[in-house]
Amino acid sequence: MSGALTGVKVLDLTRVLAGPFCTMMLGDLGADVIKVEAPGGSDDTRGWGPPYTGGESAYYLCTNRNKRGITLNLKSEEGRAIVKKMAATSDVLIQNFKVGTMEKWGLGYEDLKKINSGLVYCSISGFGHEGPYQHLPGYDYIVQAMGGMMSITGSEETGPMKVGVAIADLATGMFAAISILAALHERTKSGEGQHVDISLFDSQIAILANVASNYLISGNIPKRYGNQHPNIVPYQVFKAKDGEMVIAVGNDRQFEKLCQLMNREELSKDPRFSTNSSRLENRETIIPILQEELMKKGVKEWQVLLNEAGIPNGPINNMEQIFQDPQVEARQMKITMPHPTAEMVSLVGSPLKLSRTSVEYLRHPPLAGEHTEEVLQEFGFLKEEINQFRKNGII
Structure with missing residues (x-):
């Protein structure tokens, strides 16, 4: 049985965590995700180790399965022309460059909409495309601070604390995936794509949930309760x-x-x-x-x-206890995949459980540029052109 998103082609120009987490979910659901990096590999998380296995960092491996990897020099006119040709027949493009960068390169939504009116174009940024902070760089830690999370995490004794994982990044990736799916669904009726603008700052505020609601209703600034709950005892x-x-x-x-x-x-x-x-x-x-x-x-x-x-x-539970838990095994939340340099890699499984179109683990997290020639040929580039791109440092 094919995945729920089989036939959906996703051009993934993201790196680090929020974007790759989003596109991995789409890939798990069956989308053909093409991960684009600069020649040599430009996803910062490739160097965020140890630990490494087979030359790849555990951090990179955690969000990049079910993708094909290509390399393109987007700073070159030829590289940008290749992206345009790929975008012309893609369903989704997702990018997390600093606000204004894609527009400067002629790869913004308004540019690509002219060649593919059905394109769902998702931009992930720190603070979104409006407002006084739109040009500031956005990092999870900064957004946890500015977005209120650290004001309610920890205790009065510890002072402000961040969450132990990059929760703003992960929430942003999930909101991006939901928005992309909604836009694809709407496209079946209108035939038109649209621009999806998702920010870490908005996402962080959204997941304050009941704590933010408590403040908005009462006007009382929440305290840090550590491991206690602000509304329920015990x-x-x-x-x-x-x-x-x-x-x-x-x-x-x-x-x-x-x-x-x-x-x-x-x-x-x-x-x-x-x-x-x-x-x-x-x-x-x-x-x-x-x-x-x-x-x-x-x-x-x-x-x-x-x-x-x-x-x-x-x-x-600590990590060892989690991955020895029989419930983890029953729910297939630990998986192993073959890998070209690490032989086998262990990864966290997908929480998405669909009864007919179940998640499949078909592709290991790609090596940098592993599928460049294969993908470019699928988009109509001749072998001679690809060899010339390589000679010119475009791929």
């Missing part, structure tokens, strides 16, 4: 006798059950703790009481009891 990390775990009590009935497990039924009847609102008001009182009770058993003991009672909980 919903945080606790210490058990032999380790730490998260217990997430989502409603008053679950709190009552938790108190029963601890043989502290009186707590759920105490008006200070009987409702979530009252527990929020008395957070500093109830949490130490619960913590003392939880120290009486180990993590696995509590897991069994809490699971039987229907109270959400879980251990705090």
